[in-house]
Amino acid sequence: MKTFTDLSRWRTHRQHLNPEWRVGFVPTMGALHAGHLSLVQKARAENDYVVVSLFVNPTQFDQAADLENYPRDTETDLALLRQAGVDAVLLPDSAQLYPDEYAYQVTEKRLSQQLCGAHRPGHFDGVLTVVLKLFNLVQPHAAYFGEKDYQQLALIRGLVDAFFLPIEVIGCPIVREAEGLAMSSRNSRLSTEQRQQAASLYRILTQAPDAQAARRQLAAVFDRVDYVQDLGDRRLAAVQLGPVRLIDNVPLPTPKAGGAA
Ligand code: PAF
Numbered sequence: 001m002k003t004f005t006d007l008s009r010w011r012t013h014r015q016h017l018n019p020e021w022r023v024g025f026v027p028t029m030g031a032l033h034a035g036h037l038s039l040v041q042k043a044r045a046e047n048d049y050v051v052v053s054l055f056v057n058p059t060q061f062d063q064a065a066d067l068e069n070y071p072r073d074t075e076t077d078l079a080l081l082r083q084a085g086v087d088a089v090l091l092p093d094s095a096q097l098y099p100d101e102y103a104y105q106v107t108e109k110r111l112s113q114q115l116c117g118a119h120r121p122g123h124f125d126g127v128l129t130v131v132l133k134l135f136n137l138v139q140p141h142a143a144y145f146g147e148k149d150y151q152q153l154a155l156i157r158g159l160v161d162a163f164f165l166p167i168e169v170i171g172c173p174i175v176r177e178a179e180g181l182a183m184s185s186r187n188s189r190l191s192t193e194q195r196q197q198a199a200s201l202y203r204i205l206t207q208a209p210d211a212q213a214a215r216r217q218l219a220a221v222f223d224r225v226d227y228v229q230d231l232g233d234r235r236l237a238a239v240q241l242g243p244v245r246l247i248d249n250v251p252l253p254t255p256k257a258g259g260a261a
Helices: 009-013 033-045 066-067 073-081 123-138 150-162 185-189 192-207 211-221
Strands: 002-003 022-026 049-054 088-090 142-146 170-171 224-231 234-241 244-251
Touching: 002 009, 002 142, 009 088, 022 123, 022 192, 033 170, 049 073, 049 123, 066 192, 073 142, 088 123, 123 150, 142 150, 142 211, 150 170, 150 224, 150 234, 192 211, 192 234, 192 244, 211 224, 211 234
Parallel strands: 002 088, 022 049, 022 142, 049 088, 142 170
Antiparallel strands: 224 234, 234 244
């Protein structure tokens, strides 16, 4: 496994990769867990060459404290990626990824303003901007994202369509703890008690009869409910628990056939 902290070295390396190879890419912010590793495994199975990026992207954090406290463990991440058979890891710093000091930004004006976007101003501008930069650097044939960040996944699909990028965006199922909590790097900041409490997010979303009932039940458990909303065939929610904002989504129950005559 090769690691690249220097993007000009990476770009030269990329130019010399076999043009026949299919390149798979998994962008991450590090502090890897089983959810990330499931993306890497799928990328490994479907591509000749697998690239992972580890970059805690400052432009997508709307709270300075969240950026500061975001978990970081590069040594463990690299060991996990080596074990998973990754070919190359990009570890750029902000100065290299943002030579323009974020003067150029990608803004989506509809979906990015709703749900998480309504509560985290500028968040999706930061995500879309860094993802476009990383796509241009890696030039992957396929890129892998978790369905936990369902809104992010929809916006990245939109980015690829809007800018005619020749990249297949592959969404991968949410990986959950035994009691249902969706895996997330930020979960490491929850106490044991908070982790148990956090599991009720998934339970309520799957069991409540509708979004309104889910909101009421969540409000009784969590410090704040940002939203519960149906989007396409999913029910999405974001809640605050102690120091951590949790997001999750579940498939909407399919209406039973044969109800009306
Ligand atoms: O999902 C994430 O980890 C990040 O939003 C991403 C896609 C790596 C961009 O920084």
